[in-house]
Amino acid sequence: MRFADYVTLALRNIMRSKLRSSLTIFAVVIGATSITIMLAAVFSLKGFMTKQFEANGTFQQIMVSPQTDINWGDYSGNQCQDCVKLTDSLAAKLGQLQHVVGVARQTQVGQFQALTYGTQKLRTQEISAYDANGIITTQVLAGRDISASDKTGVLTISSDYADKLGFKHNYQALIGKQVGLMTQGWYSGVGSDPIQASKNQQAFFSSHPGANGQDYQPAPTTLTGKIVGVTSTTDRSYAIRVPLDWARGMEENQMAVVTQADQDAAQAKCRQQHTPQGCNTQPVASAVQVSDELAKQGYNSYIVKVDQSSNAAAVAKTIRNTYKIGAADAQTEIKQQLAIFNILGLVLGGIGGIALVVAAVGVVNTMIMSILERTREIGVMRAVGARRGTVSALYTFEAGLLGFFGGIIGLLVGYGVVLAANPIINKQLSSNSITGSNIITLPIWLIVGVVSLTTIIGILAGLYPARRAAHLDPVEALHYE
Amino acid sequence: MFKEDLKHNMAAVIEFKDITRTYRLGDEVLNALDNVSCTVQSGEFVAITGPSGSGKSTLANIIGGLDKPTSGTVVVDGQDLSHVRDRQLSDYRNRHIGFVFQSFNLQGTQTALENVMLPLLFARMKPGERKARAKECLEAVGLGDRLKHKPSQLSGGQRQRVAIARALAVKPSIILADEPTGNLDSERGAEILKLLKDLNKQGITLVVITHDMSIARQADRVIQIKDGKIA
Structure with a gap:
């Protein structure tokens, strides 16, 4: 029989019992749709995130810390007494390495109790500071980022702070406003008055004879600063950034x-x-007496930027081996983290796969039923010269066609869901200030893969019924009632 | 009109030699055919008769290549059918045999034309030629105006004519008719038999299985089977 005849006959057979065929195809559609949606979502997200990291230069970055076990995902290393110190001169040395285009020094100041504005006193985490040399970038929603010419008295806050301060949807109005950074009592950095503090302490103990050290709570200092920018929360929530010079001052130890x-x-x-x-x-x-603690203790971390992301891993290794400090390139780390998407894809794809297995059982059932109904017809086909192989191929083809149609319809439904989902995701992205639209796509490999998979499942499901049809005894089949 | 077509098949001869066909029904062994030998000449009209269960259908099935003997040899057109594989046997049915059944065995969902085209499908004929040939055959049985009719829209006699057209489609050397008039009234039955006899006159070997003696009497020769043996 010619190929076109197989198509015609198989289609005619499928059309003959429309309801049964549709229900069988429907089961395949469910499996194909779920596989399509799940895999498209998982791999599009992975691709989107990878692209984001590539675009903002993250893959060219290496995080360096005094501790040797730094991971990229850690926001920062801690200071470390007996470790190799991350000094200015070490930063300069790293800057000289091959493929390195720059180094940003980073420190965190942890001596603050609250961010104050009017009567509001908001909780604070550590205040961060790093070189404004373009190596670490932050998305600015209003105003500007900290620049290299900023010395003290300016800061940026993340949008979640701005929201809490009552400037939601109106970040621009916050630019230029003065806010306070309330320190802890024992704060001894820039802006503190150690002589007055020492006098206060003396006065307390002379008026409270017999009091011990824990009874004395020195008053906090409040540093004032002007907000120059509101940043996105994407990189870090509740973030306050100040110029590195100001942070150096905050970390100073001023003693009377x-x-x-x-x-x-x-x-x-x-x-x-x-x-x-x-x-x-x-x-x-x-x-x-002023002691520069940052110089003594070293920075918490550096971010080293290399010329090409492909060089990041090698440079990180050089830094680790040469200077006995921690160095983790973002690429290796993030790609490892993104590998979770592959597992997620497998798991979700597996769920769709189970639906397809159930659908395959449906195809087997449908084919056995329809072959039973067509027993006499098969007998006639055999009598007028159909070979066993022809009968077998015809029914296998028919089952494959059920799978094929299920795959095509499943893809169309999946595509519809993607079309419907993208605007919702776009809205979410823009409300989180992430650039990107219509991020879920159906790659060609997925389209071809889903249709091939359902077709192959259909064919496999058809093999047994087709074999049964082919091995019917023509004499008995012709007299089957 | 088929005379010229069939000239190359004129040498068709059926030769049975010591044919035995046994069936197993549980522990019982049934001899449907027991050491049968016979010959049918090319162009002959042979009637095979016998009571139910005599083995006449088994004999017809073996001639038609639908069944194989347990032992013995069948040679049709010089081709030994007793030891061939399914593929050759199917091709043999396709090229040499035209079946006509008592219950017509038409595909109910297909038109007369499509039914007649079915054997040509397996002969791998091109779609255009297929249609032309099927039309030709339907015209030959007097159904040139019923091409697009489905079996349910045709009378019993017309249905059997479609079946005969289907049997003719691949230009067979032998037409094997199993009780071809069994489901028809006597008038329609006579018409069908006349059609078959006309085809026989054009050179096609005609083997009719029947228990109707009025049909058997019109045959050139009657082979009577009883208890699996030629009586």
Whole structure:
């Protein structure tokens, strides 16, 4: 029989019992649709995220930390006393490495209790600061990012803070507003008054004899700063960023120092009082000693940027081996994390696969039934010269066609769902300030794969019924009632 | 009109030699045909008669290539059918045999034309030629105006004519008719028999299985089967 005749006959057979064929195809459609939607969603998302990372240069980045076990996903390393220190000179050395185009030094200041605006006092996490050299980028929703010329007194906040402050949908109005950064009591960085603090402490203990150290709570300092920008929460929520110079000041340790002159003055006061029990007048500190803690402790981390993402892993390895510090390239890490999508795809695809197995059972059932109904017809076909192989091929073809139609319709339904889902996702993306639209696509491999899969499942399901049809005894088949 | 077509098939001869066909029904072994030998000459009209269960249908099925003997040899057109595989046997049925059944065995969902085209499908004929040949055959049995009719729209006699047209489609050397008039009234039956006899006169070997003696009497020769043997 010619191929076209197989198509004609199989189609005619399928059309003969429309309801049964439609129901059988429907089962295949469910499986094909779920596979289509699930795989399209999973792999489109993976592709979208990969593209995002590639576009914003993340894959060219290496995170360096004093600890040797840094992961890219960690927001930052911690300072580490006995580790190799991430100093300015080490940053300069890394900047000289081959393929490295720049280094951003990063530190986190953790001495704050609240972000204040008017009567509002919002919880704070660590305040971050890094070189404004374009290596670490943040999406700015209003105003501008911290620039290299900013020294102190300016900051950016993430949009979730802006929302809480009552500027939702109106971030621009927040630009230029003064906010306060309320420190912890023992804060001794820039803006604190160590001499006054020391006087306050002395006054407390002289008025509370017998009090111990834990009873004294020094007053917090509030640093003021002007908001210059509102940033997206995509990278980090509840984020406050200040210029690196300001952060350096915040981390300083300013101590009141008792000078020789102060001691002399105290003794002179003692002598004037002629106290028989002895002089208990404490010297009052008048000098301030400043210690640059950031220089002493080193930075929390660096972000090293390389020329091409393909060089990132090798440079990270060089940094690890040469300087005995932690270095993790984003690419290796993120690709590992994105591999979860492959597993997700397998699992979700497997669920669709189960639906297809059920559909295959339906195809087997339908074919056995219709072959039973057509027993006499098969007998006639055999009598007028159809070979066993021809009969077998005809019914296998018919079953394959059921699978094929199921796959095509399933794809169309899946495509419809994608068309419906994309606008919803677009809305979500734009409300989260992520650029990207219609991110779910149906790749060619998925289209071809789904139709091939359902067709092959149909063919496999048809093999047994077709074999039964082919092996009917023509004499018995001709007299079958 | 078929005379010229069939000239190359004129040498068709059926030769049975020591044919035995046994069936197993549980522990019982049934001899449907028991050591039968006979010959049918090319162009002959042979009637095979016998009571029900005598083995006449088994004999017809073996001639038609629908069944194979348990032992013995069948040679048709010089081709030994007793040891061929399904593929050759199917091709043999397709090219040499035209079947006419008592209950017509037409495909109910297809038109007369499509029914007649069915054997040509398996002969891998081109669609255009197929249609032309089927039309020709339907015209030959007097149904040139019923091409698009489905079996349900045709009378019993017309249905059997479609079946005969289908049997003729591949220009067979032998027409094998199993009780061809059994489902028809005597008038229609006579018409069908006349049609078959006309075809026989044009050179096609005609083997009719029947228990109707009025039909058997019109045959050139009667082979009577009883209990699996030629009586």
